[in-house]
Amino acid sequence: MAKPRISLKSRALRYLSMREHSRLELGRKLQRYAEDGDDVDALLDWLEGEKFLSQTRFSESLIHRRAARFGNNRIVSELQSHGIAGEALTGLKQKLQIDELARARDVWQRKFGKPAADSAERGKQMRFMQQRGFSGRAIQAAMRTRPDEDDFPTSFDDN
Template sequence: MGFDEISLKGRALRLLAGREHSRAELQRKLRAHETTPGELSQALDELEAKGFINEQRVIESVVHRRSSRLGAARVRQELQAKGLDPQAVAEAVAGLQGSEEARAREVWRKKFGEPPRDAAEHGRQVRFLLTRGFGAEAVRRVVRGTAVQDDEG
């Protein structure tokens, strides 16, 4: 059986085997393979009913894979891009904000490991962390080193 003959459900399962996908992502990726209207929607309904597509697992997967390297803002962006429920995204991101500074410090430590020597280096370190979606306050505290080291909870 050639690749073109694989059912939409089979294609979806193949994608899901690689990583968790939201329904919106699967629709976007598989739309081109739909031969009759409603066929894709029906296949995704069946997969959702059987628990193969699970929004909460998608959220947990993204948070688990990305939160050690990215700030809450970037994780929120990635979750929103997957077409997930806004309330569920907001809750997941709120859970990350408590550890924002500690995560930013760890990313900073791996990349730089020492305080900036001058204003240019300070700017570079700040921009690096900001582009990874860490909050401005957490970034300021990490780069300045004003954070209480043992208060990482």
């Protein structure tokens, strides 16, 4: 006996019940199961209209999951790969910028915990932080600051 075919709508709701998805990501997943006569774009429009699918919720969810481990550059790149662009992306960048230094310091502290003994170790630490997507200014500030210093800035100006 053959398995009953799961409708695209049911499949989409199952995906969305597990976690937030971007429109682009969900469209790709559903396209694999679409048959003749299935309109994936119309389903995605319906999901957005009924508030099951939201780019804003997806963006906030992704930032929440990634912020403790990654820098702004990496998070913004991931958002762009999911189809987030324009004013929404600009607003998210500004929101991320506020605490990048503190996040860089936390990541550096968890991974290394102490200043580099030589230039080779310093380079290793800097490369690690760059791969995590932190800006050069945030990396330098995180590596320069000791955890017991109270005057650590929580943000910086790009002037």
